[in-house]
Amino acid sequence: MRVWMLGFLLGTFAAVISPWLLPLWLSCVVIMVAAAPIWRITALSLLVSGLCLAMALTSLRGAQMLQARLDSTCNAAPAVVTGLISSLPRHTPMQSGQARQRFELRVESIEPSACSGPRTLLLTYYGEQRLQPGERWRFHVTLRRPWGLANPGSFNMQSWYALSGIDGLGTVSARAHRLDDCEACRLRYAAHRLRQHVSAVIERAGLSPLATAVLQAVSVADKSGIDYQKWYLFQQYGINHLLVISGLHVAFVAGLAYLLGRLMCSCLQGYSARAAALPWPEICAVGSASCYVALAGFSVATVRALIMLLCFMLARICGRTSSGFNSLLLAALVVLVLNPLEIVGSGFWLSFGAVAALLWMAQWQRRRGPLGRAVQPHMVMTLLMLPMGAIWLGGSSWVAAPSNMLMVPLTGLLVVPLALLGVLLHGVSESLTLLCWQVAAAPLDIVGPAAALLAERYRLFVPLHATPVAQLLALLGVMVAVMPWAARYRPGIAALFLPLLLGRAASSEMPTLDVLDVGQGSAVVFRAGNRALLYDTGGGSPSGPNLAASVVLPWLRAAGVTRLDTLVISHEDLDHSAGASTVVDAMEVVHWLAGEPRGVRARGCRTGQAWSWPGDIRFHILSPVGTEEGNDASCVLFIHAPGMRALLAGDIGVGQERALISYWRSALAADVLLVGHHGSLTSTSQAWLNWVSPSLAIVGAGYASRFGHPHPTVIQRLRRAGIKVRETALTGAITVRPGATGTLELRYHRDGLQPWWM
Template structure:
């Protein structure tokens, strides 16, 4: 036994050592605390395709990665890769060498249960600091574009040609995303539309697109090899097909800028194709594990993202299905595989995204072949011809956009007329997802008819809505200060009731915090309504999500500050207003008093929540940062979650209920 234990510990050391070294490198490149938001001089190279967006009343904004060679002062020099914002009319070209004066901060992002972890994304992609170029100091171009960023310049050129051919239209934005992974034109309504139909994976160059390009390469290579074999050439041409597939997949990955998603797909595909070249089975579990190990060696933090588990989970499902359906006909195999993958996305999508499209099976059955065998091949053909004749390429891009021009208006109208028919929000738990995975494993196995009839019953806990709030104990009261950046959003709930104080902020043209943070958190906790919604005052960082919440959830009572526009639904906060849920949970409005003439902040709705022996004061003007959760049961309030950073406000102090 000791020898076995020693061997086991030895096997874990390389992985743990690699993760520690990777984490140490990330920490060494972090921006020092004393350098945050100080004017710094940085010199380096533009290292990515700038993502262009137009901000209302602020003009054009370009967001890009900058590989810094030097930072002044020297004691602020550890960061290597910066994510910068540049406001100006100068067109930035990948590979150019620039000197900027910037304001930097550490790569911080919102961290909340149930929603996207921006801070983890920064770590996965190797961003050491984020910031903006100062407009008060002139930027200086030091050298023209270098050769090592040629693929980004090619992407920028192709993106400009597509924009010139199709304009700033939705179908043009989709083609730019599918061709060169330029998501500048993909606004939030377009993302939401594709999510409602369960086809948002078509908006990014992912493993599906890289695999389709590789499949085209395999087919073309096989056809060429057989044609050459008829002329009496060497039979070793059998290797021509996987080599051509590898070349085309590598070129497409370069067009996507070697993003995390496409690099993951490329590594996986490389393992399968290299096994084929070596005369070994390509589609095997060993190759899948080898691809996962290779990716984690390059980036141990890749496993933090949903894409890692969705990509490898999808391929694992295909391998599992191939074990039990090896002899099905082509039509039967395609239909069966499509149905099986739609079922596979149900537990995976619900766990990572909190919902599933009800029309995903039909939408993917139409659009995946249309995209894979019509749109993408035409866009790549146009990209190839653009080097010879841009007018030919423009005509092919218009042809590739033609199906999108027909389908997108109808899809938008359907989403407006029948919104509840498209997308269902799910509230998965560990046990419900496990049962769904059991169904996923058994449905591919040849079982008796009686057992197959019972399998759908195991999906009911995942699909059926629940009215039970997920609380720590039957009598617990949870207090959650959500991480919304600048602003406030504090949630108080027990097993039956919910109160939300403020709705967080939001930027014009982008989804507000209520959509990206509050609603996902409430969904993850089983909260499907709001008894009382309090909006302290009208500043955007406190009230921007009001319309989103009123449109998504039933709200029984709305209390607002004096400058909040809530129409006839709201009632003004008045000092002395009080109510309670049950004996130990009481609420009282402390301000503003009737007749007071105060400004927006001074007239904020101040709320006191009494929970047993404790009181919680919510003044409205102090921002809550960090994501902290308490629950109260009996005579104690317990901090049960503090994510990434300690709380900066909303402490709970012992205080009598009176």
Template sequence: MHTAASPIAATPVAESQEPGSGTTLAPWAMLGFVVGSAAQLSQAVLWPAHGYLALMLVGVAIQAGVVRWAGGIVVARYAGAMLALCLVGFAIVGWRASLRDVLPAEFEGKDVVVTGTVASLPTQFDRGVRFRFQVDTAHLDGRPVTLPTMIDLAWYATGQGQHPTAVRPSTTWTWCVRLKAPHGAVNPLGEDEELRWWQAGVRARGYVRQGRNDPPPQYLGESWRHPVERLRGMVRQRILHRLGDMPSARIAAALVVGDQSLIDREDWDAFRATGVSHLMSISGVHVTMFAWMAALLVGSLWRRSPWLCLRWSAPVAAQIGGLVLAAAYALFSGWAVPAQRTVLMLCTVVLLRLLGRSWPWPMVWLGTLTVVVAADPWVLRQAGFWLSFVAVAMLFATRQHGDPAATLLQRTRALVREQGVVTLTLSPLTLVWFGQCSLVGLLANLLAIPWVTLLVTPLAMVGVVVEPAWNVCAMALDLLTGTLHAMAQWPMASLTVARAPTWVGAVAVCAGGWMAMRLPWHWRALGVAPLLPVLLWQAPRPPMGEFELLAADVGQGSAVLVRTAHHALLYDAGPRYGTDFDAGQRVLVPLLHALGERLDRIVLSHADSDHTGGAVAITQMQPQAVVLSSADALPGVAATMLRCQAGQRWHWDGVDFEMLAPTASEYATTAKPNARSCVLRIATGQHSALLTGDIEARQEALLAQRIPPLRSTVLLVPHHGGASSSSMGFVQAVQPRIALVQAGYRNRFGHPVPAVVARYAQAGATVRNTALCGALTWRSADPDAEQCQRETNRRYWHHRPGGAGIPP
């Protein structure tokens, strides 16, 4: 498991007494810098740039005062150095963030003609390609405007003009685009997409316009910029052409050029279940192994020249050469964050060696961590960062000095023990970050690590020069992936639990580290108890007689999780945007895993894909759930489907559930999916929620006549706030306190339309749109305290849209 995180361990620094006096300030200063950088990432709103500069001066002044006035007071020197660098770290990160450009709000939704260069490998999806584009010039209505330098574009295949596959890295184009700010889904315990775009420097996202009145895309030629991306694209094409339909062709290409989008979702699922996903992307293992092999090669060649050896010793040349070649490999493979982190680690270790410094491992570890954070402070929000550094720390803390005379059996036992240490230490972290850990990970990694690092990766790289090596590489990958898929199907291959709070995970990591230390077993056993909370954690549930609604942020679609004290229901399954993307596998499955939720029922209101798009993924994950729907059948949904119909009732934990529509006569008289939406009412003695699907004005009127009173505390606004629904009579009949709209940001339908928003506001309702507030949580036990995820978990890199009605 995650031994990709051990590049330092692979390049040890001699351990001796800490250099200098026992009162050195360096570790405290480094720790302060890291703590300050981490603290800045909790800011909801950035200060002006001059505020951070002022804070930086305060930090420098404190450090100067400590040096001058603390004298021999050791505690004061330590505390002062830590405080000073904490302020400096906070200020530097904030100042860097304040310099980032943003897309002006007035340019959103406008057609802008841009000229620039394709700056990344295009990623293929079923409807076209997506790529990064470096903007040189931009014009709006014929006048020049300023846009962010880096934007993310999609080019959809329309059958007209040039095809998106014509896009290649380092080519120059002019096209008409429609942009919006980077706006991702914000859900509890979900991936922070907007942070990922922030780190990548993407400040706007959009698509190439190809309407009848839009200027067609114009290819302008090749560019000298981004030559590495161009080379990666050429190598990727060569690999895929060479290997053709071989099962592991795309995995081999991903290992060479670092394009993880090439790996199918089924393969990723198997890699995660067996704990080897870190080996299937360019990570620390690959970069470190490449550096080691490069150092051996450079050192061997260097020793052949007496002239070179007289000017520079072979060991020094080997270290520098291995580092330079490893950096080149990381750059060629896409310069992903794990590769960047590893190169920076190796730089730190090599620099210490060249300077003749012999630091103990805690100083080396803290020094490399500080360098990585200084280069990219936002990695502190990434799981991979912590998995890497925790694994390295434990390998350092528990390792024994190698015995050159050790037998093969002894070396094998040492390798197994190291992998066991990493597995035991990182399992609590993976459970906290992902809610899942592999129970076969130890065995899978013992097989996969040497296979990938010593056979697959070298063959993949040799193939760049000798193409037949790629065929051998693909055959080796076929054997490995077949084995991993088989292991992933073993009973209890992986463990899935509810995600515990971070502090529970931190305690569990310390407990796992304690158990991995070389101590008597009766002492190690003390670590068992602190591990239990992360394994047994349960997400808080509503009390008896109450219920909770969680309206997920799924874009232009509907998905509401209803929870009582011991039961759960999912109303709709969100949209499907293509064969490789749906809200089920992207949002809802991770959310249900994180909450440790077991669904009793799934209601799919009607057949439209924005309500049933994630149904296949959900029913595969929750095969025990009973499915109610007005749709006769849904492709790929294996569960038995029952028809929802007015009059169906059930009672869970003191909460009443009743299906209000459609009636039998409505099934007989209309075939329109919207008109046959399942309408569900959930009620306690005092509060209720009405979930309406996409019913339209006629069904609203029939419902208001048939079910008096219809009044509800929370209303899922029909048809996402479209003009064909939310008639005045229906709004007055329901009189909701909260009118909940599930819609996509700047969706092409213009939902919710301003007239509908005004209608609810006039009736005294608070309109909450998931496009603006992210996932919304409402509890009947506390009806006046709904929570918007964008508000409760706000960070400065999150987009701040404004207005209830967002035009397309």
């Protein structure tokens, strides 16, 4: 059976990463092939059977998913959507003072009917009315396909949309209309309404912001209070998994309920032997965990944890106490049957990987004292998170082991039980409810400020990016480190982690220009030899989440860049400059130039500035003179390298283009042009194109941009001039290198065979 389940896992993985789905008729044939081992059972036939069945089921499920996805013809189209709010709205305060609410809408109807495929939309609402789960609404929205930024080394948002069952996105563009509710609908989403009520009560309890956010997160999975700073703080210590209700939290609740079940059995012994013989510990564990998962909104992580628990408890009831790995495989199989795309999610690998590592450790470590049994799991998890963190999180915390040894028991034995006890007592006694939450908040209020102070002074999170070979060697190191004879070979085992910890040095002998996909903004990296220049950092918030943290820095680390020779910020618009401080704080920056250096530790860009690198690499600042303001103050950078000339124009308008033409004239000629102001109609005049005369024009703008970038007139103007046009929104990150024949060599991140769900 284990062989068949392994085949099923392999088949699911193969079908999910495949560019194609099996047609319906072929899926039926494959299912018949999968049934063949019934007549002749061998290990190979079982493996093939599981593989074939998984591929067929994934193809059938995938066809349904693609059929429900918003059609490309409806992208950026206005529509009227009617449906039920099917999730807990997530509230985010905006700088304007307005609140943003994001929620899932279970679609009943969409007008026009040509856009009526999606079943679930993820909508963004900026209105003042507080939305509630189970309510029926009619929204005027602007629809978008579930699309995401595409860059090496960064989070794949498209995979998250697909995994979460999001068929389309939308922004509410006009007044929303509340419709009459149906009683059945309110009952259907009663758990979500309870979650929202509990979250609101915790918010009014008068606790500190940190304690409020943590209690909301661990009680009802409401992460509205977990802002960027809090998430970043927990990440520094390797304990941000405590903020997401997952297997660890479900295991805590199930473990406490299991102990209560055993106590119940002891109490029943004197009254009824028959009643005491029932598996009360397992029943209590599963029942309590199920209620907790419902309170968490049946999120993907909690459902996955509940399935794992069900499989393990079922094994105990059946007397299969030694079938840990079989139970784990069965749980993975059930999860993938329900949603095959789970296999490309980080949560699947992190949760199942953690349990597998603990089971592996338990096989080899049977003679440990109490201290060893308490410490070793955290040490194993710390080692495991080195390769797993490099693959999925971009790094790991070097203080994760002591942090988890403190916070896991504190959260599991105090914070979570008291938070849930407060939920149970709500409506019975408000004073007892408040007391529970205050006691749960007390250790958080003590630990939180001290942790924040240390995180400010020391860099606790270590970025890790290495080759797949280095990651596999580190995983092998984790496996052998727990074996009894490992102590004799510590230097050899430690050597298995060195390729991962040392990373890889940046080396690009050929001049390379990388235009990253940062949506409505710009971020360009130029590399030659072991040197690197970054032009702009993408958008976001200077003090909060920004694309420098989520895209630019992961890309630089994946490329082996740990030091920037030059950082150029074209001007102070946030879509260009938001991540400047994030980059400077994260890595060494030798020179920092800015078109508008007000309030930053940078020198101003001025016409005539120039510098060079070895290998005949030259840089020239063409603008500004110093009197310009706004977009025209953009730092215009010309890069001259053997086989490639690139002109990065920032956001300059037509007037500044004329000024540059009159001064620089033929010196503007370039092979690559970063189109000014994201392709806006206010830039990229015909005269500008005549003098620059590029063979390639790259547009950095958002997908289905609400600003209308790039403007169709600008695209037509470029194409009429015979210029090859590429948009990062469509191609993902673009890499440009000099070709062997004097032409430019291009590579796109979305190139090649993409999985069918992309």
